[in-house]
Amino acid sequence: MSTPQSKGGKARAEKLTSEERSDIASQAAKARWAEAANLPKATHMGTLKIGDAEIPCAVLSDGTRLLTQAGFLGALGRSTKPKGRSQQVTDGLPPFLATKSLKPLITQEIIDSTVPIAFITTTGGKALGFKAELLPKVCDLFLEARNLGLLTLQQATIAESSEMLVRALAKVGIVALVDEATGFQTERDRDELHRLLSVYLVEERLAWAKRFPDEFYKQIYRLKGWKWPVGKAKTPLLGHITNDIVYDRLPEGVLPKLQELNPTQEESKRRKFKHHQFLSHDVGQPDLRDHILQILPVMKISKDWKAFKRNIDVAFPKVGSQIEMEIDND
Structure with missing residues (x-):
């Protein structure tokens, strides 16, 4: 469905000369390349399977292990493609944690860990991810909140997903799982x-x-x-x-x-x-x-x-x- 804004944008684009369009495209490309040059790059990528969850993951050049933002949300039973206001960060927290019911349990460590990390994938694309160690911490948070009776009905489903994840993670550490899924254990063994x-x-x-x-x-x-x-x-x-x-x-x-x-x-x-x-x-x-x-x-x-x-x-x-x-x- 067309909006007044989209119609206006289309009209302005039609008035541009081919040279102006080329210049705009060139400037946009330079901006994207400049941003990419400053972002960390993934050296290994794979898919981590925990129970029924399949989470894309990566290892950056500095050794940081990441779970992609979409995979992280999907593992918790949330939409993997948040839109509009659901993407907004409140009090330094992502929307699935930024609620009054969870506030008493949020630590500074969790706040620091929930800042998404933008990185360049092995194929040259841009992606967002959370540090892999955050997943078990968030799971523990929801399970503790459930025990204290703090969760809303919607959050209770996240707690159920968290319980399944914690059981799967109890067998093998999250870092080792990411290393195996991405093939990074080869580098680790070389070290x-x-x-x-x-x-x-x-x-x-x-x-x-x-x-x-x-x-x-x-x-x-x-x-x-x-x-x-x-x-x-x-x-x-x-x-x-x-x-x-x-x-x-x-x-x-x-x-x-x-x-x-x-x-x-x-x-x-x-x-x-x-x-x-x-x-x-x-x-x-x-x-x-x-x-x-x-x-x-x-x-x-x-x-x-x-x-x-x-x-x-x-x-x-x-x-x-x-x-x-x-x-x-x-």
Whole structure:
């Protein structure tokens, strides 16, 4: 239905020249880009399922976890597209909290948390969201208000939704749920890996010390069917073998980082130092020693290299590897 205002706007638009229309569109676009440049951006997005509720969610570049405003309202049983006066904020609170009945229970923490955060989605659009931690707080608020008999008939339905949400959230923390829904746990796990490597490795190499006993190399030669050398010279294949049965079976990510810290020299095609010189004295080197002591018995009970590889893959499998199982035909 047309209004006098819309008719007037249409008439003014028809009087504009093509250059004026282009200029107005350009100015509007610049304004939108300027606003977008100042807004935080989502690095991950997904849909969080809690009970029957499906809530779009996001993780911002600074790690803030958000539930979109529409998803938040829908989870509470409210309209996901508030219009007109229902969008207005009263006393710093969104409309579903700005009522006299709830006022005695509203804390400053809730007031601060209910300010919507505008952000740019991963597809470049603009959206509004609330911090994920706000949802359980609002649910607790409505449940407490129901117990005190403070709710109106309309608010009672929000309390029912809140009860279902709280039961679902009791199993897993809201932050972990958002991380899973958006795929952010991959980044989180990478941070955990960085923390592990920071205590497992050292950037500056330590002084050389013998870490691999002669028995370790003698067993490799026996299993391979090679003749043990009388002198010090050993096959250069030992480096690849040691990576396979030792370093690649330490915590995931250790070997790639060692290869980064101790790269192959371009001229000699060899590494300048030993990998173990970059393992930390307190964590990395004791773990290396324990691993070697554990694989020596596996070597000794194996009749050849093939049997040993089968045994070590069972005892110390690489991350993501499939174990070859022997099947007894009898």
